[in-house]
Amino acid sequence: MKILVISPCSNTQKDRRAPAIELYEGREHSNVRTGLRKVRRHGQYGETTVDLYIISTKHGLIKEDYVIDPYDVPNNTSPVLNGKGRGKLHQDVEKLIKDYDLVFFLLGGTYVKALQLPFNVPDTVTQVFLIFTRTKGYRNLIPECLQNCEAVELHAHEFRSGYTAKGLVFNRLCEAACHTGFHLFEQVKQDPQQLIEIARGPESVPK
Numbered sequence: 001m002k003i004l005v006i007s008p009c010s011n012t013q014k015d016r017r018a019p020a021i022e023l024y025e026g027r028e029h030s031n032v033r034t035g036l037r038k039v040r041r042h043g044q045y046g047e048t049t050v051d052l053y054i055i056s057t058k059h060g061l062i063k064e065d066y067v068i069d070p071y072d073v074p075n076n077t078s079p080v081l082n083g084k085g086r087g088k089l090h091q092d093v094e095k096l097i098k099d100y101d102l103v104f105f106l107l108g109g110t111y112v113k114a115l116q117l118p119f120n121v122p123d124t125v126t127q128v129f130l131i132f133t134r135t136k137g138y139r140n141l142i143p144e145c146l147q148n149c150e151a152v153e154l155h156a157h158e159f160r161s162g163y164t165a166k167g168l169v170f171n172r173l174c175e176a177a178c179h180t181g182f183h184l185f186e187q188v189k190q191d192p193q194q195l196i197e198i199a200r201g202p203e204s205v206p207k
Helices: 027-041 085-097 109-115 162-180 183-190 194-199
Strands: 002-008 049-056 060-063 102-105 126-132 149-154
Touching (some): 002 027, 002 085, 002 162, 027 049, 085 109, 149 162, 149 194, 162 183, 162 194, 183 194
Parallel strands (some): 002 102, 102 126, 126 149
Antiparallel strands (some): 049 060
Protein backbone atom coordinates (compact mmCIF):
# COMPACT_ATOMS: atom_id res chain seq x y z
CA MET A 1 0.00 0.00 0.00
CA LYS A 2 1.18 3.50 -0.85
CA ILE A 3 0.27 6.11 1.76
CA LEU A 4 0.67 9.86 1.47
CA VAL A 5 0.55 12.53 4.16
CA ILE A 6 0.00 16.16 3.16
CA SER A 7 0.61 18.68 5.93
CA PRO A 8 0.88 22.47 6.15
CA CYS A 9 4.07 24.39 6.81
CA SER A 10 4.58 26.11 10.16
CA ASN A 11 5.83 29.45 11.45
CA THR A 12 8.28 27.78 13.80
CA GLN A 13 11.38 26.97 11.75
CA LYS A 14 15.08 26.35 12.10
CA ASP A 15 17.28 29.38 11.51
CA ARG A 16 19.21 27.68 8.73
CA ARG A 17 18.71 25.96 5.38
CA ALA A 18 17.39 22.39 5.77
CA PRO A 19 15.20 19.70 4.19
CA ALA A 20 11.53 20.57 4.64
CA ILE A 21 10.90 17.67 7.03
CA GLU A 22 13.55 19.10 9.37
CA LEU A 23 13.06 22.84 8.75
CA TYR A 24 9.62 23.05 10.35
CA GLU A 25 9.71 22.68 14.13
CA GLY A 26 6.09 23.15 15.17
CA ARG A 27 4.43 20.52 17.35
CA GLU A 28 2.31 19.27 14.44
CA HIS A 29 5.40 18.52 12.37
CA SER A 30 7.17 16.98 15.33
CA ASN A 31 4.34 14.47 15.72
CA VAL A 32 4.30 13.69 12.00
CA ARG A 33 8.08 13.17 11.96
CA THR A 34 7.90 10.88 14.97
CA GLY A 35 5.19 8.76 13.35
CA LEU A 36 7.09 8.50 10.08
CA ARG A 37 10.26 7.39 11.82
CA LYS A 38 8.37 4.67 13.66
CA VAL A 39 6.83 3.09 10.57
CA ARG A 40 9.96 3.46 8.46
CA ARG A 41 12.02 1.54 11.01
CA HIS A 42 9.45 -1.26 11.23
CA GLY A 43 10.10 -4.65 9.67
CA GLN A 44 6.90 -4.48 7.59
CA TYR A 45 7.90 -1.24 5.92
CA GLY A 46 8.48 -1.72 2.21
CA GLU A 47 5.29 -3.34 1.01
CA THR A 48 3.60 -0.43 2.74
CA THR A 49 5.28 2.97 2.31
CA VAL A 50 4.47 6.43 3.65
CA ASP A 51 5.50 9.65 1.89
CA LEU A 52 5.25 13.18 3.22
CA TYR A 53 4.58 16.32 1.20
CA ILE A 54 4.17 19.77 2.68
CA ILE A 55 2.22 22.77 1.41
CA SER A 56 4.56 25.72 1.87
CA THR A 57 3.06 29.20 1.80
CA LYS A 58 6.11 30.28 -0.23
CA HIS A 59 7.07 27.27 -2.34
CA GLY A 60 3.78 25.43 -2.82
CA LEU A 61 3.66 21.63 -2.70
CA ILE A 62 7.09 20.27 -1.77
CA LYS A 63 8.48 16.85 -0.91
CA GLU A 64 9.87 16.27 2.55
CA ASP A 65 13.50 16.15 1.35
CA TYR A 66 13.28 19.44 -0.60
CA VAL A 67 15.95 21.76 0.84
CA ILE A 68 14.81 25.32 1.54
CA ASP A 69 15.76 28.40 3.54
CA PRO A 70 13.63 29.62 6.44
CA TYR A 71 10.99 32.18 5.41
CA ASP A 72 8.08 34.19 6.71
CA VAL A 73 5.04 34.21 4.43
CA PRO A 74 1.69 34.49 6.29
CA ASN A 75 -1.33 32.60 4.98
CA ASN A 76 -3.20 35.76 4.03
CA THR A 77 -0.38 37.01 1.77
CA SER A 78 0.69 33.65 0.39
CA PRO A 79 0.79 33.48 -3.42
CA VAL A 80 0.17 29.74 -3.04
CA LEU A 81 -3.01 29.92 -0.96
CA ASN A 82 -4.57 32.93 -2.63
CA GLY A 83 -5.57 34.07 -6.11
CA LYS A 84 -4.15 32.29 -9.13
CA GLY A 85 -1.82 30.23 -6.94
CA ARG A 86 -4.76 28.07 -5.91
CA GLY A 87 -5.14 26.70 -9.41
CA LYS A 88 -1.55 25.49 -9.54
CA LEU A 89 -1.81 24.01 -6.05
CA HIS A 90 -4.94 22.10 -7.05
CA GLN A 91 -3.24 20.72 -10.15
CA ASP A 92 -0.07 19.75 -8.29
CA VAL A 93 -1.93 17.91 -5.51
CA GLU A 94 -4.34 16.22 -7.91
CA LYS A 95 -1.47 14.92 -10.04
CA LEU A 96 0.41 13.69 -6.96
CA ILE A 97 -2.33 11.80 -5.14
CA LYS A 98 -3.40 9.75 -8.17
CA ASP A 99 -0.53 7.34 -7.47
CA TYR A 100 -1.52 6.60 -3.84
CA ASP A 101 -3.96 4.27 -2.12
CA LEU A 102 -4.53 6.32 1.03
CA VAL A 103 -4.00 10.06 1.49
CA PHE A 104 -4.15 11.89 4.82
CA PHE A 105 -4.73 15.64 4.70
CA LEU A 106 -3.60 17.25 7.97
CA LEU A 107 -4.63 20.74 6.91
CA GLY A 108 -6.44 23.72 8.34
CA GLY A 109 -9.42 25.32 6.64
CA THR A 110 -7.37 27.94 4.76
CA TYR A 111 -5.31 25.23 3.09
CA VAL A 112 -8.31 23.03 2.27
CA LYS A 113 -10.10 25.99 0.72
CA ALA A 114 -7.04 26.65 -1.43
CA LEU A 115 -7.14 23.05 -2.72
CA GLN A 116 -10.42 23.82 -4.52
CA LEU A 117 -11.91 20.36 -4.02
CA PRO A 118 -12.85 17.95 -5.45
CA PHE A 119 -9.96 16.21 -7.17
CA ASN A 120 -10.43 14.15 -10.31
CA VAL A 121 -8.72 10.96 -9.16
CA PRO A 122 -9.55 7.22 -9.32
CA ASP A 123 -11.99 5.85 -6.73
CA THR A 124 -9.16 3.66 -5.45
CA VAL A 125 -7.56 6.76 -3.90
CA THR A 126 -9.05 7.19 -0.42
CA GLN A 127 -8.77 10.79 0.77
CA VAL A 128 -9.04 11.39 4.50
CA PHE A 129 -9.35 14.91 5.90
CA LEU A 130 -8.84 15.36 9.64
CA ILE A 131 -10.95 18.29 10.85
CA PHE A 132 -12.09 19.85 14.12
CA THR A 133 -15.78 19.95 14.91
CA ARG A 134 -15.43 23.52 16.23
CA THR A 135 -13.90 24.88 13.00
CA LYS A 136 -16.77 26.74 11.33
CA GLY A 137 -17.29 26.13 7.64
CA TYR A 138 -14.48 23.55 7.32
CA ARG A 139 -16.82 20.60 6.89
CA ASN A 140 -18.58 22.31 4.00
CA LEU A 141 -15.33 22.46 2.02
CA ILE A 142 -15.22 18.67 1.70
CA PRO A 143 -17.66 17.17 -0.82
CA GLU A 144 -19.96 14.60 0.77
CA CYS A 145 -20.96 13.12 -2.57
CA LEU A 146 -17.58 11.47 -3.20
CA GLN A 147 -17.22 7.90 -2.00
CA ASN A 148 -13.44 8.17 -1.79
CA CYS A 149 -13.32 11.46 0.15
CA GLU A 150 -14.12 11.43 3.86
CA ALA A 151 -13.88 13.86 6.77
CA VAL A 152 -12.90 12.49 10.16
CA GLU A 153 -14.13 14.95 12.78
CA LEU A 154 -11.98 15.38 15.88
CA HIS A 155 -13.37 16.82 19.10
CA ALA A 156 -10.78 19.34 20.27
CA HIS A 157 -11.60 18.84 23.95
CA GLU A 158 -10.26 15.27 23.73
CA PHE A 159 -6.77 16.47 22.82
CA ARG A 160 -4.53 18.59 25.00
CA SER A 161 -2.54 19.45 21.88
CA GLY A 162 -5.35 21.66 20.54
CA TYR A 163 -5.00 22.47 16.85
CA THR A 164 -1.90 20.28 16.56
CA ALA A 165 -4.04 17.20 17.16
CA LYS A 166 -3.94 16.17 13.50
CA GLY A 167 -0.26 15.34 13.80
CA LEU A 168 -0.90 13.61 17.10
CA VAL A 169 -3.60 11.42 15.54
CA PHE A 170 -1.27 10.44 12.71
CA ASN A 171 1.49 9.65 15.21
CA ARG A 172 -0.86 7.42 17.19
CA LEU A 173 -1.95 5.67 14.01
CA CYS A 174 1.69 4.89 13.18
CA GLU A 175 2.33 3.69 16.72
CA ALA A 176 -0.74 1.45 16.63
CA ALA A 177 0.22 0.04 13.21
CA CYS A 178 3.70 -0.81 14.48
CA HIS A 179 2.16 -2.58 17.45
CA THR A 180 -0.73 -4.48 15.84
CA GLY A 181 0.51 -4.77 12.25
CA PHE A 182 0.38 -2.72 9.10
CA HIS A 183 -2.98 -4.25 8.19
CA LEU A 184 -4.33 -1.40 10.33
CA PHE A 185 -3.66 1.01 7.47
CA GLU A 186 -5.88 -1.10 5.22
CA GLN A 187 -8.60 -1.08 7.86
CA VAL A 188 -8.41 2.71 8.05
CA LYS A 189 -8.63 2.90 4.26
CA GLN A 190 -11.85 0.87 4.39
CA ASP A 191 -13.24 2.80 7.37
CA PRO A 192 -11.46 6.13 8.06
CA GLN A 193 -13.67 6.78 11.10
CA GLN A 194 -11.57 4.20 12.95
CA LEU A 195 -9.01 6.96 13.35
CA ILE A 196 -11.13 8.46 16.12
CA GLU A 197 -10.83 5.31 18.23
CA ILE A 198 -7.14 4.89 17.41
CA ALA A 199 -6.48 8.44 18.56
CA ARG A 200 -8.04 7.74 21.94
CA GLY A 201 -5.39 5.21 22.86
CA PRO A 202 -4.16 1.61 22.53
CA GLU A 203 -7.17 0.07 24.29
CA SER A 204 -9.41 1.38 21.50
CA VAL A 205 -7.38 0.09 18.56
CA PRO A 206 -9.20 -2.56 16.48
CA LYS A 207 -7.44 -5.91 16.24
